[in-house]
Every structure is written in C-alpha cells, then in structure tokens.
Amino acid sequence: MRFTICAAKPEDCKDIERMIMELAVYEKMPDQVKISHKELERDGFGPNPFYQCLVAEVPEELMSKDGHTKVGYALFFYTYSTWKGRTVYMEDLYVMPEYRGKGIGKALMATVAKVAKEQHCVRLQFSVLDWNKPSLDFYLAKGAEDLTAKEGWHFLRFHGIALDNLAQEAP
C-alpha cells in the first residue's frame, strides 16, 4: 500500500484529535480525553512545542470509508534519563484498523527512531497496557523490553485535586 510519513502541520490537528479519540476508545478510556485540536495546535506548533508528531497519509484513492486520508500518527517528545542522557518518549502510536498490516506502524516507529538517532538520543521509551497483546507482540518483536516486568517500575501520578492539594500544603 502506498503511504507517506510526514511531520504534522497545524492543519493536521483535527485528524490527530480524531485518531487520539479512536486510540482512547481502543484503550477503553475515551472519557479521559479532555483536550481538542485547539490545545494540540497551541501546544505543538508554537515557539516552544511540547511534542512532535508524525502523520501517515494515503493517496485519495485509498481514503477510508469516512473520507480520511490521514490514517495513522506517532506523537513523541524528548525526555532525559539521569543515567543515559537524552531519550525519546513515544506517547502515542496509532494506525486505523483498516490500514494495519501494511507496514505503516513499522514506518512510523522507524521514523521516530530516525529522529531519535539524529538528536543523539540513546533510548526510546513508551508504555503499553498489560492486556494489549497485539501491541505487546509488535514491540517485543522490535527488541523492546518490559521494564515494569524486568525491573519493577510503576507509573505514578499526582493528578487534578491531588496536585492542587500538594501545591497548597502549608510549609
């Protein structure tokens, strides 16, 4: 299947928003999506972007049944490991179901790896839900290691009210 992988542009944010929601539905957490294409445009394309994004596009003759040609995306940003230095964290990787199995996911990820290499990053990190077997298999086949299983790392967060409470604690 013919497709291209390009850096996202501000006008792609509506498609990215659509696919973010599709991925959230797949991850069984659609009610957790609170931002729209407006925040994506402001936060990804200003003078200080908080993320980078790649978009996979197919030619018009291969458009989806709903008329979309933007069929996949990878959203990532730079992070820092106090052990190894510069790293890339891949926050989202998604390809619409009807376009899977054609090498698009692989190409998106390879492009993220290429950007990581150009920026002298030593590692790519990401997270996967423990029940998501298709994704787990996809990543393990590429040499990914499960650090939660291997080293016991857990994700924690201070969210919403918990964060506000922490900020207001009296000295």
Add this chain to the structure above:
Amino acid sequence: MANFILRKAEPKDVSDILRLIKELAKFEEMEDQVILTEKDLLEDGFGDHPFYHCIVAEVPKHHQSADGHVIIGFAMYYFTYDPWIGKLLYLEDFYVMKEYRGFGIGSEILKKLSQTAVRTRCNSMHFIVAEWNKPSIEFYKRRGASDLSLEEGWRLFKIDKQNLLKMTDEE
C-alpha cells in the same frame, strides 16, 4: 536542622548533581548504569535547548555533610505531553541525602514542583517508582499519588540504541 534553601540549579552545580544521581542509582541498585557525565549535564541542561530542569537543596556551610557537601538534595524534571490532557510535569529524579531526611526537605521539594506544575498549566505530575521501593511509594501515596500501573495496567517499555539503529536501517 530546618535551615535549607531550594533554588534553581546553575551550571556550577553539575558536579554535585552527578554525585547525587550516582547516589540515587546506587540506592536503586543500578549504579553501573549511569553513563552520563558532567559535560552531558552541562550541555543538556544549560545549553540552547535544555532537556531538563533542576532544583537543588542547599544547606549552610556549618551544616555540610560528612564529606563536606552543601548541596544535599535535588529534583530533575521536564515537561511532557499527554494527548488526552495536555502538558504534564514529569519528575525524573528526586533525592535527598540520607543524613538530611526527616526534616521536611523532600516534602518542600515536592511542594515546589507541584507549584511549578500548577503555575505552568500542567494538569498532572507523573513519575515512576520501583515497586520494591516501599518507603518512596508510601511517601507519594500519603500525599495523594495514584499508581497507574496497578490501577490501569500501564507497563513501561524501552528500546535501546542498538535496536533503534536496526529499525532505522530497515527503512
């Protein structure tokens, strides 16, 4: 001993920051994994494009450590992006030297970080903790943190340089 200040790290602090990074890595039983140097920290934190931000805890000279140090704690963080909620503050490392614990320094650092998060419009502060690190997990949970690995099933993965290069070669 209640006398300490928290301040933004400066280039002159990189040697102390690296010392504390190695101490924390030793506690996490992974000291040999630290390959970062002072030069990396300087370039990556104080160059044109900082990959991280850092605050340090400093005590007056008359309270210096057994080895003569006045920088006795630090927190390294950066901003990341969640496509569901937007900007996040990610806490990469957070450490107070053993002899200075129990005086509220850690709590004060966490409070300062959460204030930074709120001030910069972050909805959440994320970090990882090793599951065997019960004292740290308790410290965070007491303050309202939730464990996303347990609650939602997220597992952390990595792909190291060797496999990243393989992916770019395959394209």
